[in-house]
Amino acid sequence: MGRSPCCDKVGLKKGPWTPEEDQKLLAYIEEHGHGSxxxxxAKAGLHRCGKSCRLRWTNxxxxxxxxxxxxxQEEQTxxxxxxxxxxxxxxxxxxxxxxxDNEIKNYWNTHLKKRLxxxxxxxxxxKPKNDAMLSRDGQSxxxxxxxxxxxxxxSARLEAEARLVRESKLRSHSFNQVGNGGCSGxxxxxxxxxxxxxxxxSGQLLAKTAGIGGDHFExxxxxxxxxxxxxxxxxxxxxTSSDQQSGSIIxxxxxxxxxxxxxxxxxxxxxxxxxxxxFTSIGFHHDTWMPMALEAASWxxxxxxxxxxxxxxxxxxxxxxxxxxxxxxxxxxxxEQSGLLEGSGNCGGESSENGGESxxxxxxxxxxxxxxxxxxxxxxxxxxxxSPLF
DNA sequence: AATAGAAACAACCGCAGAAAC
DNA sequence: GGTTTCTGCGGTTGTTTCTAT
Numbered sequence: 001m002g003r004s005p006c007c008d009k010v011g012l013k014k015g016p017w018t019p020e021e022d023q024k025l026l027a028y029i030e031e032h033g034h035g036s037x038x039x040x041x042a043k044a045g046l047h048r049c050g051k052s053c054r055l056r057w058t059n060x061x062x063x064x065x066x067x068x069x070x071x072x073q074e075e076q077t078x079x080x081x082x083x084x085x086x087x088x089x090x091x092x093x094x095x096x097x098x099x100x101d102n103e104i105k106n107y108w109n110t111h112l113k114k115r116l117x118x119x120x121x122x123x124x125x126x127k128p129k130n131d132a133m134l135s136r137d138g139q140s141x142x143x144x145x146x147x148x149x150x151x152x153x154x155s156a157r158l159e160a161e162a163r164l165v166r167e168s169k170l171r172s173h174s175f176n177q178v179g180n181g182g183c184s185g186x187x188x189x190x191x192x193x194x195x196x197x198x199x200x201x202s203g204q205l206l207a208k209t210a211g212i213g214g215d216h217f218e219x220x221x222x223x224x225x226x227x228x229x230x231x232x233x234x235x236x237x238x239x240t241s242s243d244q245q246s247g248s249i250i251x252x253x254x255x256x257x258x259x260x261x262x263x264x265x266x267x268x269x270x271x272x273x274x275x276x277x278x279f280t281s282i283g284f285h286h287d288t289w290m291p292m293a294l295e296a297a298s299w300x301x302x303x304x305x306x307x308x309x310x311x312x313x314x315x316x317x318x319x320x321x322x323x324x325x326x327x328x329x330x331x332x333x334x335x336e337q338s339g340l341l342e343g344s345g346n347c348g349g350e351s352s353e354n355g356g357e358s359x360x361x362x363x364x365x366x367x368x369x370x371x372x373x374x375x376x377x378x379x380x381x382x383x384x385x386x387s388p389l390f
Numbered sequence: 391a392a393t394a395g396a397a398a399c400a401a402c403c404g405c406a407g408a409a410a411c
Numbered sequence: 412g413g414t415t416t417c418t419g420c421g422g423t424t425g426t427t428t429c430t431a432t
Contacts, residue, residue: 051417
């Protein structure tokens with residue numbers, strides 16, 4: 001499938017674009033559309049290769065691009081999706097309207113990755129770097145479980161990738177067929193939505209576990225709404241936490257009052273129409289504090305939105321679900337260290353083999369993992385933006 | 391004020407899959 | 412069915428801007 005580089009011709013300009021070149025490109029595309037990128041430069045009077053023109057257009061000149069500082073919501077979404085999808089920048093960009101994959105990639109590499117690393121987390125795996133130390137505690141089953149969970153995680157991720165590809169192919173088709181309020185609208189974006197929401201719901205779970213947050217847990221109008229509320233709650237959660245690391249994060253990075261632009265604190269808005277939420281599993285595994293994504297990953301529009309584990313701890317949401325009921329479930333399940341968390345573990349196919357386990361090292365480990373995910377959710381509170389998303 | 395290093399950003403490179411021929 | 416071309420994607424590099432000394 002070899003192909004010679006398109007930009008190796010002599011005489012073609014490289015490097016930064018000048019305003020004049022931008023203007024030429026813009027004017028041409030506005031009048032004729034881009035059509036064939038290869039033929040475009042000559043027609044537009046540009047001494048650039050087609051690829052360069054395409055990149056300039058898609059990453060910079062396109063009118064539907066939002067430039068400037070990333071909002072908190074955007075940052076949070078990036079982190080969450082990166083944890084789910086890895087370096088699938090285009091897939092991540094699909095869930096950040098008006099942002100290009102290139103911009104997201106750059107932002108990750110220059111900001112978020114460093115922040116994670118600074119906090120002691122591996123930006124690739126999103127796990128604490130000192131996990132290795134924990135494994136020396138003599139709890140062999142812990143490391144085994146971790147490996148298992150990592151395998152689950154990777155499996156979910158790979159499945160998600162495959163699904164993403166499939167769904168992207170079907171997306172336009174689906175949209176054409178979906179009427180207003182149709183459930184299949186969920187399908188068109190089920191992957192990213194469900195997975196991101198799974199994370200966020202997990203954040204909500206943490207908040208509930210900590211005894212904070214609103215009383216309602218309803219279908220989100222959008223991922224953003226969901227994110228915002230969870231974010232707020234997680235900040236409050238951390239604000240009440242004695243955790244040094246997370247506290248320092250807030251202290252270091254957050255000087256901002258979230259409440260000023262999150263008026264709907266603690267209240268999750270009702271979903272749109274008859275959308276069925278793609279949640280199939282919510283919570284963290286009790287051992288790794290890792291969001292259980294397997295169920296979400298395997299969700300399809302034709303699946304039942306509710307998948308109940310044998311333990312009954314695993315919960316799913318759908319549009320008509322009563323918020324109070326779910327809240328109840330969360331609260332009731334979180335009486336101990338994490339009733340629902342363990343249930344979530346069951347949900348993911350892992351047994352809570354040591355549900356009654358106790359001990360300081362284990363608690364420390366749990367705390368570390370919990371803090372990690374808390375930190376991710378709070379990682380981004382250094383640069384608030386008032387510009388609405390989506 | 392000058393300068394070196396760091397950080398941020400824009401753009402390029404090359405691979406790979408899809409489409410066209 | 413094979414080859415060529417187009418396009419998308421992710422990794423990397425080069426340039427510019429910022430910051431500390």
